[in-house]
Amino acid sequence: MTEHTLTVAGVAVDTRHWIGGERVASLETFTDVSPIDGSTIGEISRGTATETAAAVAAAKAAFPAWAATSRAERARILHAIADGVEKRIEELAIVETTDNGALLRSHRRGVMPRVAHNFRFFADWLLKLDHEDFETRGHTNHVSWDPAGPCVLITPWNAPLMLATWKVAPALAAGNTVVLKPAEWSPLTASLLADIAAEAGLPAGVLNVVQGYGSEIGDALTSHPDVRRISFTGSVPTARRIAESAAGNLTPLSLELGGKSPLLVFADADLDLAVDLAVEQYDNAGQVCLAATRFLVDESVVEEFTRRFVLKATALRQGDPRDEATDIGPNIHPRQLEKIDGFVRRAIAAGARAVIGGHRKDGQYYAPTLLADVAQDSEIVQEEVFGPVLTLQTFATEEEAVRLANDTRFGLAATVATGDPERAERVTSQLVAGTVWVNCFFVRDLQAPFGGSRHSGVGREGGTWSFDFYCDVKNTVTAPNGWKNHG
């Protein structure tokens, strides 16, 4: 224990950066606050250009040896990191819940096991990664995925460790080194990940963690000439700034951004299933990029759909996310709560009707809200709220449903509830979205491509797509009898 160690729900968390295999403190700090009750968790090192440069330098220095490490050895270390995560699931879960307010039961049972799986999956995929050699007029073409170099990974607060490791694992598997910049509203589990990776034997400098405000250190990271890849998950305005900053070096970017995804409920749908899918959208207090926040319901069933939805949604229990019985926790930060409430106030002023909710509650909690009587071109239908606020619209025909579904600047996901497989095929083929779910929601396999269309993102990650992004993909063509004159 040092003066830089916090005890968070009984778990020791180092508040410093992790650079080149050492803990490094900044002179300044920022205050980390728990959304559960607004209490101060502690002071975290506030990175500057100095620590940022040191982290990139450490990643650069560690790159040649890690890139030259055999695939089997890289995979072994990634599995050891997964083992370390699994051993510490309880600790990671309670620290994450304290830091970002998402449900403890989800962290325990879903999120942290998935964090471990991120490492196992990309370790195993690396070993399978192959492309059959092929011939061109007797020449052999051989495709290889070569490590690219230091990667900067920048992540948001809504699912901190899950989203960080979904990038860290493939970047490391690919033979790259990493500088991870977690969000300033939820910095803690990234520090625990550094401990776990070091215990697992990951060499110094291969994973570096820099804490701090994106507005202060983001640019130094994303404009750095030694950085070979930038993967970012967050908001559209930040993505624009990063793209501008990366443009000088033409650094390849993967951008996973916001959404305003639709849930289409057709008259032939199983309404109970549709309502279950609808209520799920309050998960993580609505702070889920993939959430289907716009309900588009056939006008012939909207009354019954709404009746059943209200019954289920008003039965959800809102409260302390550490309580096993809680369904909806707090929102992350007073600023986010202000933003959510502003959206709702403006929507109501513009004529929207709150079917349920529509107001703040005590502390950092917002009442689960459904707004009806909303116009397609209104702010509440077009802009991402990132809180427990959903809208309800109706359609008369399938064509209208598809038109409304596609009529925002986003294209992250879409969910379709229908009992007709032919309709499902017709509709899904017309939806603009990186992921479409039919009669289900949030089923995610790591071998599937993941990303968004339009303003929801640039590029795809997942399975081989991740290696395509994190590697320099190379084709080597060898002449027939290529060695004849070279003996």
Ligand code: NAD
């Ligand atoms: P944000 O864009 O404000 O911040 C994300 C990260 O970027 C943080 O770590 C922040 O410090 C950093 N950052 C801020 N300014 C920066 C700069 N100039 N240069 C570099 N980095 C900078 O987003 P947020 O509010 O933390 O996250 C919510 C957003 O993330 C929502 O829009 C949500 O939809 C999106 N999101 C998308 C996905 C996805 O997979 N598509 C997943 C989760 C969240």
